[in-house]
Amino acid sequence: MAYNVPKLADFSPAGLETAARELLGALEAEASSVGNETEWKVFRDRWMARKNGVLTLLNDLWLKAAPPESKREVGQRVNQLKTRVEGCVEAALKKVQGGAVGSQLLAERVDITLPGIRRPRGAEHPVIKTLNEIVSVFRDLGYSVEQGPVVETDYYNFEALNFPPHHPARDMQDTLFIAGQGAKAQRDRLLLRTHTSPVQIRTMEKMKPPLRIVIPGKVHRNDPPDASHSPMFHQVEGLAVDTNITFADLKGTLDHAMKSLFGSSVKTHFRPSFFPFTEPSAEMMVTCFICGGSGRRGADPCRPCKTTGWIEILGCGMVDPNVFEFVKDNGYDPKKVSGFAFGMGADRIAILKYGVDDIQLFFNGDVRFLEQWR
Ligand code: PHE
Numbered sequence: 624m625a626y627n628v629p630k631l632a633d634f635s636p637a638g639l640e641t642a643a644r645e646l647l648g649a650l651e652a653e654a655s656s657v658g659n660e661t662e663w664k665v666f667r668d669r670w671m672a673r674k675n676g677v678l679t680l681l682n683d684l685w686l687k688a689a690p691p692e693s694k695r696e697v698g699q700r701v702n703q704l705k706t707r708v709e710g711c712v713e714a715a716l717k718k719v720q721g722g723a724v725g726s727q728l729l730a731e732r733v734d735i736t737l738p739g740i741r742r743p744r745g746a747e748h749p750v751i752k753t754l755n756e757i758v759s760v761f762r763d764l765g766y767s768v769e770q771g772p773v774v775e776t777d778y779y780n781f782e783a784l785n786f787p788p789h790h791p792a793r794d795m796q797d798t799l800f801i802a803g804q805g806a807k808a809q810r811d812r813l814l815l816r817t818h819t820s821p822v823q824i825r826t827m828e829k830m831k832p833p834l835r836i837v838i839p840g841k842v843h844r845n846d847p848p849d850a851s852h853s854p855m856f857h858q859v860e861g862l863a864v865d866t867n868i869t870f871a872d873l874k875g876t877l878d879h880a881m882k883s884l885f886g887s888s889v890k891t892h893f894r895p896s897f898f899p900f901t902e903p904s905a906e907m908m909v910t911c912f913i914c915g916g917s918g919r920r921g922a923d924p925c926r927p928c929k930t931t932g933w934i935e936i937l938g939c940g941m942v943d944p945n946v947f948e949f950v951k952d953n954g955y956d957p958k959k960v961s962g963f964a965f966g967m968g969a970d971r972i973a974i975l976k977y978g979v980d981d982i983q984l985f986f987n988g989d990v991r992f993l994e995q996w997r
Contacts, residue, residue: 625669626653628680634693639700642685646677650708654715663719667712678705746997750857750985753973754839757859760883761837764876766861769836771822773843774801778810779821783949784900792899797845799854815843818966819860820900823942826862827950832960833865839969850981857969862942864955864962870903870941873963877907877939884972885912892933901940901964908933912975927975934975939965 626649631642650670657663670677681701689697747755758768771779777788786792788809796817804812822838838860846852863872878891892908910916911928918930928934942964944957951957970982979985984992 626650626677628677628684630684631688634689634697636696639697643700643704646681646704647707650711654711657715657719659719660716663712663716666715670708670712678708681705744997746994748985748993749973749977749979749996750970752996753976754857754859754969757880757884757967757969757972758837758839760880761835761859761861763883764835764879766835766837766863769822769826769838770840771816771819771825771838773816773841774813775816775821776810777812777814779824780814780816780818782810783824783946784820785943785945786899790899792897799843799845816840817844818842819858820964820966822860823862823900823964824946824949827864827947827955828953831954832962833863834962835863837861848983850983851971851974853970853982853986855986856971856982858966859969860964860966862962862964864942864960866960868941868961868963870963873939873941873965876963877937877965881907881909881936885909885976888915890916893939896938896940898938898940900943900946901938902943904938904940906935907937907939907965909936910934913978936972937965937967939963 626646628646629642631638633639633641653666653669657666668676673679681704686694686697686701762768780798781793782788798817799815801813801815819838819840819842822836822840826836826838827834838858840858840860841855842858843855846854848854861876863876874891874893881889881891888910889912890910892910893905894908896904896906898904911918911925911932911934913927914920914925914932916932918925918928918932924930925932940963942962947955947957947960954960970985973979973985974982
């Protein structure tokens with residue numbers, strides 16, 4: 624039975640004592656029946672709520688109603704009871720919370736003797752691995768590493784590399800343009816860079832000659848995906864500028880790099896080509912390291928080199944004086960400096976190195992393929 628504060632008829636010490644004992648008995652009984660926090664709140668409010676809580680009622684029904692000569696006595700009693708009620712309500716809360724904490728601990732208990740959760744070991748992506756290997760060959764030659772933005776302006780991707788606006792040489796690289804750039808001047812229009820060569824210009828703008836840099840990075844072209852094409856692929860660019868750099872430096876450097884990458888028996892071969900930003904320009908071939916240059920694998924034709932025994936690996940050439948004109952003010956006077964540049968497709972090299980037959984495998988995220996490089 625829930626306790627109700629009675630009106631007091633008898634304010635004598637004995638009468639107060641009886642009423643107080645009755646109240647405390649009820650308090651204890653109710654406190655011991657509180658089993659959880661919700662019940663505890665009801666309990667607390669019944670006893671301590673400002674409005675109509677037992678303590679408030681004690682004030683009204685006992686203290687205020689007491690005759691003047693008993694006020695003191697009743698006041699003391701009510702204060703004592705108040706302290707008891709507060710203490711009891713607090714203790715009841717501890718009791719229910721203690722129980723909850725206990726069961727939570729039990730539920731979250733761990734057996735530290737069980738074996739741990741094994742984290743799967745990651746693998747370096749074969750293309751990134753190849754990029755790093757190529758870069759480190761050039762680092763060993765004293766080259767430093769530069770990078771540039773993948774979303775590039777027409778100026779850096781084409782114009783400053785001696786592709787004039789509307790020049791048909793731009794058709795060599797089928798470009799993905801960012802939409803909605805029509806209001807800008809052509810040189811400021813954004814596109815996905817089609818090669819890492821724009822970083823040549825960006826670097827020459829901020830660093831004076833002599834310069835030796837490699838530029839690994841991601842590039843895009845509007846090429847439909849197939850076994851050997853991807854609209855996104857990777858290049859490593861190189862640029863060396865100094866006084867008296869000659870084509871012999873270019874050949875020697877690249878020949879050394881290919882031997883470091885593919886083995887010392889690899890031979891290189893240069894064949895004339897065209898790039899707007901190099902003059903003269905060349906494509907470099909290496910002996911096919913699948914068939915060793917024979918064009919055959921046993922009785923079968925060697926597919927990677929199409930039986931020619933040679934694989935085209937990069938484009939290169941001597942930096943065109945017209946390119947230096949764009950950065951002349953930073954010390955690149957075409958009458959004083961010369962340089963060579965090259966750019967190679969890292970994905971293609973990775974395909975050849977690892978004998979992968981479809982470039983798409985690199986990018987479709989199949990862990991079963993990628994974990995082979997663990
Ligand atoms: N940027 C050229 C390409 O992507 C490659 C290249 C780089 C050629 C540097 C010459 C010098 O095809």
